[in-house]
Amino acid sequence: MQVLVIGAGVIGLATARAAALAGHDVIVAEQASAIGTGISSRNSEVIHAGMYYPTGSVRARMCVRGNRMLYAFCEARGVPHRRCGKFIVATNDAERTRIEAIAEQGRINGVEGLEIIGGNAARDLEPELSCIAALVSPTTGIIDGHGYMLALQGDLEAHGGAIAFETPVERLAPGLHGWRVTFGGREPGHLDVDAVVNCAGLSAQAVARNIEGYPATRIPKQVLAKGNYFAYAGRPAFTRLIYPTPVDGGLGVHVTLDLAGRMRFGPDVEWIDRETYDVDAQRAASFYARIRTYWPALPDGSLVPDYAGIRPKLTGPGEPAADFMIEGPAEHGMAGLINLFGIESPGLTSSLALAELVVSHLDA
Template sequence: MEALVVGAGVVGLAVGRELARRGASVIVAEAAEAFGTGVSARSSEVIHGGMYYPPGSLRARHCVEGRRRLVAFCESHGVPYRLCGKLIVATSEAERAALETIFARGQANGVEDLAFLERDAAVALEPALSCVAALHSPATGIVDSHALMLALLGEIEDAGGALALRTPILSAERRDGRWHVRFGGEAPDTLAVDILVNAAGIGAQALARRIAGVAPERVPRQVLAKGSYFGCTGRPAFSRLIYPAPVEGGLGIHLTLDLAGRMRFGPDVEWVETEDYAVAPDRAAAFAAAIRRYWPALAEDRLTPDYAGIRPKLSGPGEAAADFVIDGPAEHGLPGLVQLFGIESPGLTSSLSLAEAVADRLCAGASAPRASGTDRA
């Protein structure tokens, strides 16, 4: 069984690894010059607990299960990570209800060791913090995403698979029981495979429209949300991640740490039409105002522009957050094809669980499309 996975981000590499573990001969095709240069390279590198997402949603299921699998994988493969914990804070009594909702979701989703703390208990953990209440998630952590992707790629190559860089996919069509994929790059050619997985991230919708037989209505609208990050000079004031109550389009400007303990803040939410990764220095004032709600001692001159990422969302301003979409043969009726749409946060945490779900759909084989009950939200 030959498989082509399009997209060498963390999810594409996880899918390639899972298919290789099941005996497939795997090629992961990537249009860029290196793996992990898109969405996966521009995240907060957080191992999420899974308390934000509606119970029963794909985000909730795959985040909670994916976290367990990710931690075990890091342990067994020597991938640097740390379960430093996280506090989600209410900085006013008006935000307490939001924490209560998140807490209830976390309990329903099976998030480990989630606890509701009043102010004094939270400040005892993080003395620089200002809040009226907080949720403590000790199972939340951080990971070296590049090392994670390198380990996933290593397993693919150990199984005889390969990574094909600078290999854009131009089109694909199914005939004679296989997918015939035409690709460009330095040596344009056509490859016939049994399995085709679209894990192209921001490019997933565009690729789907180049696959013959995919009905237009099965390609969801994509909305791009840019998130900028600012670094913070000086000695770290916190040892845990600090998140405010969520905002429309994201989780708010939160404090994350890297594995060296350095602080950085972000992302904010800026709805954009095209990919643009420049961080505007003048956004620092808005960042500082948001951060001072939970860290009043921040001096504005400590913030420095760092990097930006783009989240490939399926919902826009004023709309309820959309779920992940895993579109397989049982939904669209095309054998040997799975497409992933809207895989943003917590995609990194969910990657190993999502990979198993993709492989399960492909190993189950094609069936007639269902009229309802697909993995769309």
């Protein structure tokens, strides 16, 4: 089967790799000139454990399975990563109740090794931390996201797949035996394929609107939630990732570490109506206030605007968080077509498991 995957971000690359390993003839169409230039290059590069998501949700299932698959992949392929663990901290009794509920949800979801410890025990491990309790997640880690995507690309190409850069998909039309794809870009033209997987991230809804005959009612709304990051100008104060309790639209302004040993904070949640990646230095005031609830010693003037990413959400402020949305023939009635909508965090962690799921639909 000839399969076209739209988008060479982490989800598209993982899906294309899985399809190639399953014996399909795979082409990836990417509108940019390189892999992973969108959501995949503007996140925390965290390997999530899976304790936040509702029982039985696609997010919960894909994150927990994807976590295990991702560690195994990194170890087998030599992708830089570190299983550093994380604390979700409670600074008052209400937050303690919240982390107890998160711990229970994690156990239901099959997350391994979760444990709640008291404030003194947390400070023994992270002396700069201020909290009354912490949920310890030993299977949370960090990864070199670009190194991971390069490894996925390498596997894809080693199994006969290819990526066509600067190749935006302008139209998809059902054909006699699959799909007629119309491309723009430097070398516009047409291609006939048996199946199409839309992994276009922030552009997924736009791609779906260009599918001839696709039910418009099945295209979900897209809500953009910008996440800003601030770098820390001094030496790292923590050896683990430190998370507050979640907030509306995200997991709260947390401590992230990278494999080079640098510490940064973010992301926050800024609801926006268009793509923009500038970080407003004035947002630092809210960062200082939130961070000092768990790290009172954060020095004045130590936060520097770093970068921003955009989450392609399906729900907006005050609405319950939507699950990952995977629309195949069983949902929309069009053979050989799978659309992925709203694949935000924990998309990177879930990528190998999501790819496995999508290819199982192709092979059905």
